[in-house]
Amino acid sequence: MTTFKEPTTRETRTHKLTISEILELVSDGNIPLRFTAYDGSAAGPEDAEIGLTLKSPRGTTYLATAPGDLGMARAYVSGDLDAVGVHPGDPYDLLRIMGDELHFRRPSALTLASITRSLGWDLxxxxxxxxxxxxPRWRRIAEGLRHSKTRDADSISHHYDVSNTFYEYVLGPSMTYTCAAYTSENxxxxxxxxNKYRLVFEKLGLKEGDRLLxxxxxxxxxxxxAARRGVKTIGATLSKEQAAWAQKAIAEEGxxxxxxxxxxxxxxxxxxxFDAVSSIGLTEHIGVHNYPSYFDAIKSKLRVGGRVLNHSITRPDNRSHARAGSFIDRYVFPDGELTGSGRIITEMQDVGLEVRHEENLREHYALTLKAWCKNLVDNWDACVAEAGEGTARVWGLYMAGSRLGFERNVVQLHQVLGVKLGPKGEANVPLRPWWEG
Structure with missing residues (x-):
């Protein structure tokens, strides 16, 4: 490990730091990858297979003016920061190394002064x-209150109305943008x-002639x-592009x-x-403070004895701040919020839905994201042509980072099954789980 010592007062006044020296100063000196910069400087092992290249002063400005994941994302999405040794559609290995081995620290006032003088105010x-x-969130107030119908529609449109063709490349033939359920890694x-749809269908106890929302x-x-199995089904989405694609697919299948x-x-x-309500990947978008009205609305749609299956990304505890980080909020899911499965279960119970089963599919989502990244890599040129390189980079960064998050238990994926009881507590469910895992 190399250690770059902090400058003395004299050095602060006389030595102009290179970009790589600045990186060494704001880290613990252990650079686990090869870093090169447009000023000709470099840091980290020369034989490292994976690295980063800072290509322009604009990238430095992004990094310096928005420290953390937002600044890195800006530089990467703009193409000013390039990954070496990994594909931009799947920078998983780069993110894993950075998360495990690259540690940043708060520099001293003296060091900050040296960095500022070296970069210059223009950067x-x-x-x-x-x-x-x-x-940012504080400026979105002009678009309506957080999680109002108008603002929710805008947020959903930002993420899902990218291009149906782009999603076809990334998601594959199923056009399913939620966690799959694997029986094996193969x-x-x-x-x-x-298998995920089969699991939801069976947990809800659906049969021919039933009605699903x-x-x-x-x-x-x-x-x-569900419709292929004789269930009359209504789906609702805030994405106009999704609705049009889905209606066409429904017609083509007869x-x-x-x-x-x-x-x-x-x-x-x-x-x-309805006999059942399924909510697969919606709870993340509605806002934690809206859970009571959300689950109450679901309950109002069910017949007595009807079931609800809520499938959503969660945090591993119920104490963490609900709002997403800067990168996710500004590039992926505006206004997205996550909480623990305990909060979801509590809110379901508090509106009178009896929770009968829950399970965590965390590892399954990591496998799903790995597969999506592979699709993005395999179809990279077509995805760039369809949506632009910046958008394709956002998706590679987001999906690879999310995969790492699910693997490391930063986030989880829970399915929670509830039932609307009869007046005397009738649940009308089998005594033991009735579905194949």
Whole structure:
């Protein structure tokens, strides 16, 4: 390990630091990858297989004016910071090394003065972020209150209306943008996604002739799975692009008499008395403070004895701050919020839904994300042509980072099964789990 000592007062006044020297100063001196910069400086092992290249002063400005994951994301998405030894569609190995072995520290006032003098004020003036970034939370108030119908629609559109063609490349034939359920690590993505829908279907106890409401239905994968088995299904999504794609797929499969996907807020569905409600990947978007009204709305749509399956990303505890980090909030899921499965179960119980089962599919989501990254790598040129390199870089960074998060238990994926009891506590479910795992 090399150690770069902090400058003395005399050195602060006389020595102009290189970019690589600045990196060594703000880290613990142990650079586990090869770093090179546009000023000709370098740090880290020369024989490292994985590295970073800072290509321009603009990248330095991004890094210096938004420290942490947001600054790194800006420099990377803009192309000013390049990964070496990994594909931009799957920078997992780079993120793993950085997370495990690259540790930053708060520099002293003397060191900050030296860094500031070396960079110069021109590089420390904030500049416009890449176009893929949305405005910060405090500026979104003009778009409506957080998790109002209007603001939720805008947030969903930002993420899901990128391009149906782009999603076809990344998600594969299933067009399913939620955690799959693997029977083994050797399963194909398509088999695991089909297995996920089968798992939800069986947990809900659906049978031919039943009625299902699928809220946050995406491109209609669950809707079509249920309709193929004789279940009359309504899906709702706030993405106009998703709704159009789903309706076309429904028609092409000849399922129009059983299935429908609406471009609609789940709160605007007027039908009720459903046998089951599935919510697969929606809870992350609605806001934790809206959980009571959300689960109460679901309960109001169910018949007595009806079941709900809530499938969502969660935190590993119920104490952490609900809001997403800067990169996720500004580039991926604006206004997204996560909490622990305990909070979800509590809110379901408090509106009168009896929780019958829950399970954590954390490792399954890591495998799902790995498969999506592979699809992005395999279809990189087509994805760039469709959505632009900046957007493709956002997706590679987001999915690889999320995979690492699920592996390291930073986030989890929980399915929670509830039932709307009868007036005398009737649940009408088998005594033991009735589905295949």
């Amino acid at each position: 420390l003036r904030p500049i416009a972020p890449p176009p893929q970034e949305v405005v 399963d194909t993505l398509e088999a695991a996604q089909e 699928d809220i946050g239905c995406g491109w209609g994968g669950m809707v079509r799975f 399922l129009s008499d059983l299935a429908e996907v609406r471009f609609s807020d789940y709160r605007d569905i007027t039908e009720s008395n």
